[in-house]
Amino acid sequence: MNRLTDLFKIKYPIIQGGMVWCSGWRLVSAVSNNGGLGLIGSGSMYPDVLQYHIKQCKKSTDQSFGVNLPLLYPNIKEHIDIILKEKIKIVFTSAGNPMTYTKLLKDNGITVVHVVANKKNAIKCVDAGVDAIVAEGFEAGGHNGHEEITTMCLIPQIKSLIDVPLIAAGGIGSGAAMLAAMSLGADGVQIGSVFAASKESSAHINFKNKILLANDGDTKLTLKEIVPVRLLKNDFYYEIENAYKQNASKEDLINILSRGRAKKGMFEGDISNGELEIGQISATIDSIKSVKKIITRIINDFNFEKNRLLQFNL
Amino acid sequence: MNRLTDLFKIKYPIIQGGMVWCSGWRLVSAVSNNGGLGLIGSGSMYPDVLQYHIKQCKKSTDQSFGVNLPLLYPNIKEHIDIILKEKIKIVFTSAGNPMTYTKLLKDNGITVVHVVANKKNAIKCVDAGVDAIVAEGFEAGGHNGHEEITTMCLIPQIKSLIDVPLIAAGGIGSGAAMLAAMSLGADGVQIGSVFAASKESSAHINFKNKILLANDGDTKLTLKEIVPVRLLKNDFYYEIENAYKQNASKEDLINILSRGRAKKGMFEGDISNGELEIGQISATIDSIKSVKKIITRIINDFNFEKNRLLQFNL
Numbered sequence: 001m002n003r004l005t006d007l008f009k010i011k012y013p014i015i016q017g018g019m020v021w022c023s024g025w026r027l028v029s030a031v032s033n034n035g036g037l038g039l040i041g042s043g044s045m046y047p048d049v050l051q052y053h054i055k056q057c058k059k060s061t062d063q064s065f066g067v068n069l070p071l072l073y074p075n076i077k078e079h080i081d082i083i084l085k086e087k088i089k090i091v092f093t094s095a096g097n098p099m100t101y102t103k104l105l106k107d108n109g110i111t112v113v114h115v116v117a118n119k120k121n122a123i124k125c126v127d128a129g130v131d132a133i134v135a136e137g138f139e140a141g142g143h144n145g146h147e148e149i150t151t152m153c154l155i156p157q158i159k160s161l162i163d164v165p166l167i168a169a170g171g172i173g174s175g176a177a178m179l180a181a182m183s184l185g186a187d188g189v190q191i192g193s194v195f196a197a198s199k200e201s202s203a204h205i206n207f208k209n210k211i212l213l214a215n216d217g218d219t220k221l222t223l224k225e226i227v228p229v230r231l232l233k234n235d236f237y238y239e240i241e242n243a244y245k246q247n248a249s250k251e252d253l254i255n256i257l258s259r260g261r262a263k264k265g266m267f268e269g270d271i272s273n274g275e276l277e278i279g280q281i282s283a284t285i286d287s288i289k290s291v292k293k294i295i296t297r298i299i300n301d302f303n304f305e306k307n308r309l310l311q312f313n314l
Numbered sequence: 315m316n317r318l319t320d321l322f323k324i325k326y327p328i329i330q331g332g333m334v335w336c337s338g339w340r341l342v343s344a345v346s347n348n349g350g351l352g353l354i355g356s357g358s359m360y361p362d363v364l365q366y367h368i369k370q371c372k373k374s375t376d377q378s379f380g381v382n383l384p385l386l387y388p389n390i391k392e393h394i395d396i397i398l399k400e401k402i403k404i405v406f407t408s409a410g411n412p413m414t415y416t417k418l419l420k421d422n423g424i425t426v427v428h429v430v431a432n433k434k435n436a437i438k439c440v441d442a443g444v445d446a447i448v449a450e451g452f453e454a455g456g457h458n459g460h461e462e463i464t465t466m467c468l469i470p471q472i473k474s475l476i477d478v479p480l481i482a483a484g485g486i487g488s489g490a491a492m493l494a495a496m497s498l499g500a501d502g503v504q505i506g507s508v509f510a511a512s513k514e515s516s517a518h519i520n521f522k523n524k525i526l527l528a529n530d531g532d533t534k535l536t537l538k539e540i541v542p543v544r545l546l547k548n549d550f551y552y553e554i555e556n557a558y559k560q561n562a563s564k565e566d567l568i569n570i571l572s573r574g575r576a577k578k579g580m581f582e583g584d585i586s587n588g589e590l591e592i593g594q595i596s597a598t599i600d601s602i603k604s605v606k607k608i609i610t611r612i613i614n615d616f617n618f619e620k621n622r623l624l625q626f627n628l
Contacts, residue, residue, distance in 0.1 A: 001626065012628055119530050138452065139464040147531030150453040150464040152485035152494065153594040157530055160598075171466035180466065180494035182626065183619050216433050216471055217461030247561055280467040284474075299628045305497050309620060312315065312496065314326055314613045 004165045004187040007111060007132060008090060009064050011035035012299060013188025014178070015134075015167060016195045016291075018068020018092060019142060020044035020277070021266035024202030025053040027195060029060035030291035035299075039092055043070040044263065047078040054086045064090060066111075070143075071096025072227075084108055095143055095227070098128035106131075113167070117145025122158045133162055134190050137170030141193050141279035144221055144228045152184070159185030173281035175301025179309075191298075193279040196266075199290045206269035207276060210234075214282040225250045226257065232276035236261065318479045318501040321425060321446060322404060323378050325349030326613060327502025328492070329448075329481060330509045330605075332382020332406060333456060333591070334358035335580035338516030339367040341509060343374035344605035349613075353406055357384040358577065361392040368400045378404060380425075384457070385410025386541075398422055409457055409541070412442035420445075427481070431459025436472045447476055448504050451484030455507050455593035458535055458542045465495070473499030487595035489615025493623075505612075507593040510580075513604045520583035521590060524548075528596040539564045540571060546590035550575065 004013040014036035016027065023041030031038035040057065042050045050067070057065050067088050069079055072095045080101065083091060091105055094115035105112045106129065114125045115134040125133050135158040137151030138144065149157075151170040159166055168181035169190035178189045196203055197211040214232060221230045222240055231237060243256055257275070265274015289297075318327040328350035330341065337355030345352035354371065356364045364381070371379050381402050383393055386409045394415065397405060405419055408429035419426045420443060428439045429448040439447050449472040451465030452458065463471075465484040473480055482495035483504035492503045510517055511525040528546060535544045536554055545551060557566055571589070579588015603611075 001628065137464065137466065138462075139467050148452075148534070149530050149594060149597075150451065150485055151466045152451065152464065152491060153453050153487075153597065154530070156488065156490065156598060171464055173467075174470065176470065176497050176499065177466060179497040179623070182623060183490050183493040183497055185490065216463050216468070220462070280463055283463075283467065284470060302628050306623060306626070309493070309496060310624065312616075312620070314315065314616050 002187055004132065004167065007165060008037050010037045012295065014295065014298065015039065015092075015188065015190040017169065017190050017192035018042065018066075019192055019196055020262055022196040022201045022203040023068065025056035025060060026200040027198060027202060027291065028053070028065050029057050030198075030200040031195065031295070032057075032061040032063040032065045034292050034295045036295055037090070038065045039068040040065070042067050042079055043073055044267070047075055047082055050079055051082045051086065054082070054088065066090030066092060068092045068094070070094050071100060080104070083110070092134065094134075098125045098130055102128040102130055115169070116158070117154070118147050118149060119157055119161060122161050126162055126164070130164065132165040132167060132187075133158065134167040134169050135186075136190070137168075138221065139230075139280040140170035141196070141219070141230050141282070142277040144230050146224060146228055148221065151181070155181060155184040155186055170279065171281050173284050175298040175303070176305045177281075178298060178302050179305050193282045194285060194294060195291070196278060197282070197285045197288055198294055199288055203266050204269035206271050207266045208288050210271045210276060211278055211282045211285055212287065214278070214285070216280075216283045219278060219280055219282060223253060223257065225253055229275070229277060230279060232278055232282070234265075234274075234276060235272040236265070236275055316501055318446065318481065321479060322351045322380075324351045326609065328609065328612065329353065329406075329502065329504040331483065331504045331506035332356065332380075333506055333510055334576055336510040336515045336517040337382065339370035339374060340514040341512060341516060341605065342367070342379050343371050344512075344514040345509065345609070346371075346375040346377040346379045348606050348609045350609060351404070352379045353382040354379070356381050356393050357387055358581070361389055361396055364393055365396050365400065368396070368402065380404030380406060382406045382408070384408050385414060394418070397424070406448065408448075412439045412444055416442040416444055429483070430472065431468070432461050432463060433471055433475060436475050440476055440478070444478065446479040446481060446501075447472065448481040448483050449500075450504070451482075452535065453544075453594040454484035455510070455533070455544050455596070456591040458544050460538060460542055462535065466498070469495060469498040469500055484593065485595050487598050489612040489617070490619045491595075492612060492616050493619050507596045508599060508608060509605070510592060511596070511599045511602055512608055513602055517580050518583035520585050521580045522602050524585045524590060525592055525596045525599055526601065528592070528599070530594075530597045533592060533594055533596065537567060537571065539567055543589070543591060544593060546592055546596070548579075548588075548590060549586040550579070550589055
């Protein structure tokens with residue numbers, strides 16, 4: 001269809017974001033089997049767990065799939081060893097410097113994509129020689145940029161700087177949004193929240209149900225002193241808010257965040273005290289659907305909206 | 315062209331936001347003479363000044379134009395008297411309850427549009443009987459919503475709630491962005507920052523030049539304790555930031571903001587100490603253009619991008 005589908009050998013330019021706790025082999029292979037690119041969320045996996053999910057994906061799909069590798073992951077060298085050993089062909093990196101591992105991965109025949117939230121990092125990506133870039137806006141769930149640039153404003157700016165394919169992320173929940181992102185210059189989209197709430201997502205059912213209840217304004221970008229993250233407003237969030245009101249230091253915030261908060265919320269189902277990373281588009285998610293239904297609907301919407309717009313001649 | 319152009323009797327579904335200090339009769343009539351809908355920015359005008367600009371517009375254009383009326387304006391009754399006396403046919407209201415004046419204006423044959431940033435206020439608009447709704451995302455300059463919903467996420471949500479025409483605002487700086495907004499469900503767009511930096515804008519040249527220099531991350535949404543506002547990061551902004559770091563109260567912030575900060579910056583050209591209200595899309599503005607050039611370019615881009623997208627069949 002376009003240079004992005006050519007690059008990954010997929011049918012539709014739809015990538016499933018490799019979100020922590022949500023992106024196990026069932027989700028990944030379902031996305032890949034339905035024409036998109038599934039990404040294993042290695043950021044919440046021990047190395048042996050990552051290897052297990054890779055092997056399961058290989059049994060469950062003949063199509064392309066990849067691994068999302070946050071560069072701040074502590075055991076990253078072990079993850080990379082597994083990625084090489086298992087002959088993974090596509091790696092998406094984020095949360096770090098693309099110069100660090102891109103060459104190593106590409107020297108091993110891997111297609112490398114890096115996620116950015118501002119122009120400066122897009123230029124670093126170009127210097128690092130990545131094969132494509134994800135530009136992720138302020139509205140996206142999980143870890144985010146400091147500058148708070150929205151998808152609407154970010155995509156055209158990154159587009160003007162790069163020649164490699166551009167993938168838009170943040171706020172993409174429908175075929176109409178995919179069309180919007182491509183109007184702005186993206187070659188395709190990375191979708192997070194909608195897949196996090198899917199039937200095949202490995203997230204806890206409590207978290208999925210909480211996503212369904214989210215309304216506009218129910219997520220917030222916070223914890224910028226540590227790493228900016230967008231999450232649902234729950235008891236944990238209000239604990240952070242109170243800490244801010246009492247002039248908490250970075251150390252205080254780190255103590256409150258502690259370890260395993262995202263696992264507690266997104267994987268173990270403690271929706272009050274866990275950290276629930278999800279995007280603003282969660283407000284539009286009203287049921288838990290299969291990946292097949294999600295992707296079919298996106299494609300149908302995309303075509304429908306495209307035809308609708310044809311009539312507008314200015 | 316569509317129900318929005320029918321509603322306002324304009325050629326293109328492009329509205330120039332009635333921004334304070336920027337939206338004098340020259341800008342308004344230039345936009346209206348070039349096929350869009352110009353709006354006088356009454357929020358920064360004394361009643362006699364508003365009347366002057368209305369009269370100048372009537373001399374300068376035969377096309378539709380309107381008045382933007384922020385509902386928190388102190389002399390609002392005097393403004394409304396002038397609007398009625400001068401037989402203004404289109405009024406955009408914002409920053410307040412649409413129930414307050416909509417009926418009065420509509421009873422006087424005026425087309426009323428209200429600006430919202432969340433679903434709750436969109437429903438109030440429907441109850442108030444407005445003729446169209448502007449949904450303005452987090453990336454927009456000036457006064458903004460508390461929930462920080464981006465244009466990408468807001469437009470589909472508002473679209474799903476209303477039957478009247480929907481206008482997208484926030485982050486619209488090109489024909490591609492206009493196409494994106496219409497993909498998401500908008501009938502047209504309201505453009506602010508790009509017109510603020512135009513030749514015909516009544517803003518001070520120092521402010522226009524400052525807009526040209528803006529890079530990604532150079533604006534911030536702040537002062538949520540008073541009224542959330544997006545502005546350029548300058549000395550005044552850092553004064554506010556320091557106050558926050560020292561746990562300033564709402565009264566402290568009001569004192570720092572004091573009176574006339576926006577006039578100081580946007581109209582009088584003190585770009586260090588003034589309040590410079592502008593949107594994130596300012597990072598893409600690289601020269602001071604005439605309204606004619608701006609609108610021509612938007613239309614050409616819109617058509618070009620639409621034809622480019624035609625080839626994508628999923």
